[in-house]
Amino acid sequence: MENSKDQKPVFARGLEGVIAAETEIGFVDGQEGRLVYRGYDINVLCENSNYEEVSYLLIYGKLPTRDQMTEYINQFRKYSEIPESTMGIIRNFGKDAHPMITLRTVISNLASYDSQESDSSIENQRRIAISIIAKMPALVGAIHRTINGQEIVKAKGELSYAASFLYYATGKNPDPVETKIMDTALMIHADHGMNASTFSSLVTISTLADIYSATTSAVSTLKGPLHGGANERALKMIMDIASPDKAEAYLAAMIAKKEKIMGFGHRVYKVYDPRAKILKKYASYISEKTDQKTLFQTANKIEEIMINKLGEKGIFPNVDFYSGMIYYSMGLKPEIFTPIFALGRISGWTARSLEYLQNNRLFRPKALYVGEKGPKSYISIHERQ
Ligand SMILES: CC(C)(COP(=O)(O)OP(=O)(O)OC[C@H]1O[C@@H](n2cnc3c(N)ncnc32)[C@H](O)[C@@H]1OP(=O)(O)O)[C@@H](O)C(=O)NCCC(=O)NCCS
Numbered sequence: 001m002e003n004s005k006d007q008k009p010v011f012a013r014g015l016e017g018v019i020a021a022e023t024e025i026g027f028v029d030g031q032e033g034r035l036v037y038r039g040y041d042i043n044v045l046c047e048n049s050n051y052e053e054v055s056y057l058l059i060y061g062k063l064p065t066r067d068q069m070t071e072y073i074n075q076f077r078k079y080s081e082i083p084e085s086t087m088g089i090i091r092n093f094g095k096d097a098h099p100m101i102t103l104r105t106v107i108s109n110l111a112s113y114d115s116q117e118s119d120s121s122i123e124n125q126r127r128i129a130i131s132i133i134a135k136m137p138a139l140v141g142a143i144h145r146t147i148n149g150q151e152i153v154k155a156k157g158e159l160s161y162a163a164s165f166l167y168y169a170t171g172k173n174p175d176p177v178e179t180k181i182m183d184t185a186l187m188i189h190a191d192h193g194m195n196a197s198t199f200s201s202l203v204t205i206s207t208l209a210d211i212y213s214a215t216t217s218a219v220s221t222l223k224g225p226l227h228g229g230a231n232e233r234a235l236k237m238i239m240d241i242a243s244p245d246k247a248e249a250y251l252a253a254m255i256a257k258k259e260k261i262m263g264f265g266h267r268v269y270k271v272y273d274p275r276a277k278i279l280k281k282y283a284s285y286i287s288e289k290t291d292q293k294t295l296f297q298t299a300n301k302i303e304e305i306m307i308n309k310l311g312e313k314g315i316f317p318n319v320d321f322y323s324g325m326i327y328y329s330m331g332l333k334p335e336i337f338t339p340i341f342a343l344g345r346i347s348g349w350t351a352r353s354l355e356y357l358q359n360n361r362l363f364r365p366k367a368l369y370v371g372e373k374g375p376k377s378y379i380s381i382h383e384r385q
Pocket of ligand 1: 226227230259260261262263264265266267268310313314315318319320
């Protein structure tokens, strides 16, 4: 929307409050603390559904019938195989590359095996979306094995999405309860409004680039600590504090220095993040089961202190506060936490890119020029001081 000549141009830093697109995919109610995918409350989905079904819901707009679900899972199986040379990139990047660097590179690399990548029809781009979703458990699992100095394992049987990720990541048959917890974590990460990575995927698809490119943009954007990296840092803080009786002094010192406490606060939620509520009960369960009770008790104490101190400012635990502890208790390395976020979010990124593509308009905002308008005279480099 253009402003008339005498109107001051509207400028929102970080595009805060700016509506950039219409969507029917997901709704975040920051005041009521609700997260809804296509009309279904996240709590209802976590109690009754699974990641595969939620992925279908986001991509196709409705829950699948039994036949549609079978067909969707068949497509996952058909597309799940990773080219050997892509696995070679993971091995070559090795132990020391940040897993998000490896992940964005291999997703980009997948496009080179696809001769149809530039056909921007919805059907073709949806095929690409499903093929990337299908490959993510093996890719993220293989990256985890590699940073752990372990051999990449081959696919095994007909496991669910969450179970196959745990198998690829650990090389062990996953425990059913841990699988349910991972499945839930993936469901609650599947979509979340116009966050930075989703927005960057839309900007990319709006140029009629392909879903590989849009996903590579999204993964690159998720890498930053203000977006996907907070759970790793939240876990580090909980481990540094180490016991409930040390929490008060540690947090007071951080708050006095005006440092941000990782895993707390949210741009949209000004009440308890509904995703954190779901994860908290699993964090309690799994920490008990894996002898990490003190970790959970420390986290619980941090939460109590933070709500006392900053609750009235709308600062509550967010999804990242308990997720890191859960993954750690499952034996997963902290560096893989952000790729696990991507493993869940892949369905939301691609569903929103496909939705945008159906009514595409190239993103082209403006910047407010605040520099000198000149005209200045040009001085040759030989005479410049
Ligand atoms: C997510 C985040 C960037 C949102 O920031 P925001 O929208 O600018 O936050 P708000 O404007 O609501 O902050 C209100 C006040 O609470 C403070 N605040 C916000 N998050 C805080 C945190 N995690 N720890 C301590 N204080 C915090 C702000 O400094 C601000 O204080 P002020 O009123 O004295 O200026 C911010 O909360 C944050 O950095 N959290 C930690 C990182 C994190 O967990 N990210 C994952 C998000 S899912």
